[in-house]
Amino acid sequence: MGRSALWTAIRDTLLTEITNGHYPPGARLPTEAQLSDRFNVNRHTVRRALAALADSEIVHARRGAGVFVRHVPTPYPIGRRVRFHQNIQAAGHIPEKRVLNLETRLANVHERKALKLGAQAKVHIYEGVSISDNVPLAFFCSAFPAGRFPDMLEALAENGSVTAAFRRHGVTDYVRQSTEITGKIASQIHASLLELRPGDPILRTIGINVDAFERPIELGRTWFAADRVTLTLSETG
Known part of the structure; x- marks a missing residue:
């Protein structure tokens, strides 16, 4: 599996889990280190997947706190x-x-x-x-x-x-x-x-x-x- 497919697969997996309520609005996602261990990839690949979710306004990062699912209005x-x-x-x-x-x-x-x-x-x-x-x-x-x-x-x-x-x-x-x-x-x-x-x-x-x-x-x-x-x-x- 190519590097591009790796980060998109991680993005899609997290998106599915968010959609299904595994991570509800306001919830903090696992850390980059935890996701790296889970998917057996380096942090750069995880970071790219999280950035894609952020660009789609599905998650947002809080400085010093982590990455969180955006709150439903x-x-x-x-x-x-x-x-x-x-x-x-x-x-x-x-x-x-x-x-x-x-x-x-x-x-x-x-x-x-x-x-x-x-x-x-x-x-x-x-x-x-x-x-x-x-x-x-x-x-x-x-x-x-x-x-x-x-x-x-x-x-x-x-x-x-x-x-x-x-x-x-x-x-x-x-x-x-x-x-x-x-x-x-x-x-x-x-x-x-x-x-x-x-x-x-x-x-x-x-x-x-x-x-x-x-x-x-x-x-x-x-x-x-x-x-x-x-x-x-x-x-x-």
């Missing part, structure tokens, strides 16, 4: 009530949030306008990565009026739940007032956080949440890996 409703954990669990996946930054600072011009704040007002900033089945879906950055929610950062540090943090401050329900969706390309920072390549497509949403009296309480900016979510708009959700 997760349905993600955007409506009146956007709740990350509920959306991910409803799609049959396991949600997780990785907190990257919690800080208080002066609000910038955009935040003051969206949250209807004064010139010297401060905001609490909550940044992190939303994860589904160990696969990063989105990077998020939320701003909250610091004056109204003095203990917001402490509450978020406990479990990362915005809903629980609002409830601690007496806000039992909140809804999305507006959502703006824009197609972008991944910057170096976003690519690193979402395990993408710089220039890969992403979707940025900017949303404003309000309380029962329609007072703005959160400005949320989220950058989704475009091939991992299907954003659906709902008038009632």
Whole structure:
């Protein structure tokens, strides 16, 4: 069997196993060394087979972690009530949030306008990565009026739940007032956080949440890996 047939045979074998669910979406494939031993070939041949699968967008490599089966796009409703954990669990996946930054600072011009704040007002900033089945879906950055929610950062540090943090401050329900969706390309920072390549497509949403009296309480900016979510708009959700 020629060298060309070897790597194509390995590619086809792995593709069949992926298709049959042996390696489900988000699963890590065996290492190059393990595949080399399994097929009795050198790593260069294995690497070529994996590269072919990557070119077909069936798998993707995560630096320092291995090669993973691409995630089937997760349905993600955007409506009146956007709740990350509920959306991910409803799609049959396991949600997780990785907190990257919690800080208080002066609000910038955009935040003051969206949250209807004064010139010297401060905001609490909550940044992190939303994860589904160990696969990063989105990077998020939320701003909250610091004056109204003095203990917001402490509450978020406990479990990362915005809903629980609002409830601690007496806000039992909140809804999305507006959502703006824009197609972008991944910057170096976003690519690193979402395990993408710089220039890969992403979707940025900017949303404003309000309380029962329609007072703005959160400005949320989220950058989704475009091939991992299907954003659906709902008038009632």
